[in-house]
Amino acid sequence: MTSRVLVTGGAGFIGSALVRRLLEEGHAVVVLDNFWRGSMHNLRTINSHPSLTVIEGNVMNSDDLQRAFDALGGVDLIHHLAAINGTKWFNEAAIDVIDVNINGTLTALRKAMEWGARFVLASSPEAYGDNEQMPLHHEDTSVFPSAASHQRFSYGASKYLDEVALHHAVHQGLDARIVRPFNAYGADMLGDEYGQVVGMFFQAIRDQQPMTVHGDGTQTRSLTHIDDIVEGFYLAGSLDVGDDGTPLSGRSFNLGSQDEISMLELAATMNQIVGSLAVDCVLAGGYPGDSKRRLPNIESAQTALGWSPKITLEAGLAMVWEGLQTGP
Ligand SMILES: NC(=O)c1ccc[n+]([C@@H]2O[C@H](COP(=O)([O-])OP(=O)(O)OC[C@H]3O[C@@H](n4cnc5c(N)ncnc54)[C@H](O)[C@@H]3O)[C@@H](O)[C@H]2O)c1
Numbered sequence: 001m002t003s004r005v006l007v008t009g010g011a012g013f014i015g016s017a018l019v020r021r022l023l024e025e026g027h028a029v030v031v032l033d034n035f036w037r038g039s040m041h042n043l044r045t046i047n048s049h050p051s052l053t054v055i056e057g058n059v060m061n062s063d064d065l066q067r068a069f070d071a072l073g074g075v076d077l078i079h080h081l082a083a084i085n086g087t088k089w090f091n092e093a094a095i096d097v098i099d100v101n102i103n104g105t106l107t108a109l110r111k112a113m114e115w116g117a118r119f120v121l122a123s124s125p126e127a128y129g130d131n132e133q134m135p136l137h138h139e140d141t142s143v144f145p146s147a148a149s150h151q152r153f154s155y156g157a158s159k160y161l162d163e164v165a166l167h168h169a170v171h172q173g174l175d176a177r178i179v180r181p182f183n184a185y186g187a188d189m190l191g192d193e194y195g196q197v198v199g200m201f202f203q204a205i206r207d208q209q210p211m212t213v214h215g216d217g218t219q220t221r222s223l224t225h226i227d228d229i230v231e232g233f234y235l236a237g238s239l240d241v242g243d244d245g246t247p248l249s250g251r252s253f254n255l256g257s258q259d260e261i262s263m264l265e266l267a268a269t270m271n272q273i274v275g276s277l278a279v280d281c282v283l284a285g286g287y288p289g290d291s292k293r294r295l296p297n298i299e300s301a302q303t304a305l306g307w308s309p310k311i312t313l314e315a316g317l318a319m320v321w322e323g324l325q326t327g328p
Pocket residue numbers: 008009010011012013014015032033034035036037038039057058059060080081082083084085100104122123124125180181182183184185
């Protein structure tokens with residue numbers, strides 16, 4: 001069945017890939033984005049699609065959300081991705097991070113309740129805070145350090161509160177689901193210092209500059225290809241009930257690869273892929289509060305969504321490198 005779908009933050013990295021998928025599946029889509037970090041460039045392959053409307057607006061502004069509703073004549077599903085994301089911002093712009101990530105979610109949730117629209121929240125593994133128990137089960141405890149130590153958890157704590165607000169809305173009758181992407185990577189990722197590790201490393205290779213590895217490089221991540229992440233969002237929004245027949249509302253789904261890799265190993269793997277263009281690594285100070293490991297338990301996504309990551313890290317990185325060679 002085709003739906004009318006609002007994607008907040010739809011001009012961003014994950015959002016634009018999700019919009020592409022929703023259009024391919026025949027849905028009518030409206031993007032609401034203030035282009036704080038997203039861009040029309042991310043939507044370049046679909047921007048003239050007849051079922052796509054792009055609205056420049058602020059997700060914290062209920063009138064802007066209403067414009068999105070009016071553009072489609074109704075909204076059946078909201079994928080809420082608008083947020084301030086990017087590690088460097090968490091310390092540098094903590095108040096804005098908290099403002100957008102909490103107030104944007106509250107405004108979008110209230111509209112979903114008013115419209116009776118299903119809601120999918122893009123949360124984050126950062127919502128677990130400092131929890132060092134790995135792998136992270138979907139219902140594990142969140143652990144936050146003293147707020148005086150640093151502001152990094154402006155992001156993780158705001159995502160945690162987003163989840164609290166979502167559960168409250170579920171108790172009020174809203175059909176809402178949570179997804180937590182674990183380090184998505186893909187060709188449309190920013191390569192600047194506010195971006196993500198794979199984008200930054202490939203950017204360094206393209207510029208023939210050393211790759212800057214934060215900390216001692218032994219910290220690990222579960223890097224997950226954008227196509228796998230989009231599949232998880234898509235299933236979380238489109239399934240009425242779980243694959244196993246269980247209800248999906250009020251559930252959370254960790255979307256992440258099981259291939260845990262250290263940043264030094266990642267740099268070496270990427271150097272192998274680019275062959276003669278390989279560059280050196282330099283170690284630089286990390287960000288305060290950076291987690292040492294991040295590995296998801298994906299049991300709930302596997303059983304209820306029928307989701308598991310399909311793209312290995314080597315294959316995914318090779319696809320990104322190829323995309324960067326041929327893309328505009
Ligand atoms: N990329 C990842 O690995 C990852 C991991 C965990 C969680 N997430 C979450 O997934 C979502 C998408 O992440 P992404 O990597 O695509 O980030 P992104 O920064 O590329 O996308 C976020 C989008 O939100 C927009 N935005 C910011 N403030 C806004 C506002 N006030 N009103 C309207 N739009 C606004 C930005 O312009 C951008 O297009 C975010 O909620 C993020 O927190 C991403």
